[in-house]
Amino acid sequence: MKKLLILIFLFFLAAAGAGFCQTDTYHIGSRDVLSVAIYAGGVEQETVVVNVSEHGKINVPFIGSVTARGLTLAELETAIQGPLERDFFVDPQVNVQVKEYHSIRFFISGAVKKPGQYEMTSATNFLELVARAEGLLPDRGSIAYVLREIHGISTEEDVKKAIQTNATIKVDLTRLLDEGDMSHNITLIPGDIVYIPRADKLNQSVYKIYVEGEVKKPGVYDYQPGMTAMAACVLAGGFDKYAAITRVKIVRNENGKQEVIKVNLEKVQDGRTPDILIKPGDHIHVPETWL
Template sequence: MKSKPKFYLPLLLYLLLLISPQQSRAQIKAYQIGARDVLTLVIYAGGEKQHEADLTVSSTGMINVPFIGPVKAEGLSTPQLEELILKPLSRDFFVNPEIHLHVKEYHSLQYYISGAVKDPGLYEMTSEATLMALIAKAGGALPERGNIAYILRESTEQMAKGENIQNLLALKEPLKVDLKNLLDKGDMSHNLMLQPGDVVYIPLGKALDLSQSKIYVEGEVKNPGIYEYQPGLTALNACIMAGGFDKFAAPNRARIIRKENGDQTVIKINLNAVKKGEIPDVELQPGDLVQIPETWL
């Protein structure tokens, strides 16, 4: 059952998405040029512009610089690349040249957002992103979101490979952002500038305790264990996340163990019938345990 929205992100906040947050760029790790980025290079000499070109970084990390030829750009900051280009230009082509280099289009800026947003997942941005810009890209925060966002540095690769958010939170110390001030009150001092590779996690309001923002799958599945809760996750989906049913599984006798306010409820469900479309699936809640018993045969 869809809950009636309790909160809508004000239009004003969307207009402020790209406003620089109150965070010194000196504190942000220098951006490293990546594959498919587009760079604009302008060469000056003798007080005049000598050449201007847009250069696309190849899949191997190279750019073709006028007068010089191939230069390795991937992994360098723009000041480092400027220095690398300036030396041969000064030595072989121009007297006291100056160059201006900037990233025109970013194509290696990747961020992952998980939890209480409309469309969680991996996003590629064409400009450096603020926290609000990423939330907007993911369709906005859900009405039932919590008031804290957790930011994990350099973690998108692990998430894209299927790493559990709870495991990452246990291994790394996240930054914490007050979403109540940012989203509800419009305080842009909380709108942090993200770094490429960041993972943003927004738990549900009723699951602010990170240990309760997960579900459990045990029994006759291929990969029993702890999995991140996502809004809309069902019992069958959870079993698919756990690798599917094992050879001796009895999905027709699946059970969901749910604890609420100290009471335990057991929900029996025939997942074979769910797969056939004969009965509806059961939507899970944070902390639910899905049990798949062994067949009697």
């Protein structure tokens, strides 16, 4: 019952914020529709509705083409005001408003009812995007990943590959959904890609790494994008007294083939060789010294 009340609270909180957009921080994008009003001498000189082109331009009365994409509304007002003041009016005032948002797009995949790309009409947060995807599946995992400024993603497989090689923002779903900690309901940026893994034990290797041998806490650990062999050993409590850190092995299974990667973590510690990035499902074995 407690979890149900928390979820109801989160739903209504998300719904209440659905129309809110922080226009002071919103950056104009292609296909947005803007209203541009120009005033001078206390009189409205011109008001037009313009579309931001795919090249990021708008056509402004008196001055012609102006780059809008990537600017905030205040920055665009300044960009228009300068030429107007220089060539046409004394102390002109410019007011720009967004009439329609068309550049706020997000991609969500994984354990949601309707994965895919969504176009929003205002700034949004994690819960609002999940609501647009009609909610989470019962077998969702405890962590969601947010990829930012990554392009060329069109399928869930693309997303899985991308989180292995790119930095991600992690959303703790246990804290957010089960405990109602709204600090984990992060604000999304247009273009963000959200991936919510399933907690299916059959697919556990997609999210886990295994650290074995002469470490203080051998076991199974959550994979984190960007994790290295040394970081995994530190996560497992560090090395035991008789660990042979010069002969560490990473066992990796990909496409039905097993690969063994040898790494000298003593040289990594000393900065003599770079650490090795690991992948989900990797088994890291730290052997015992021969002495």
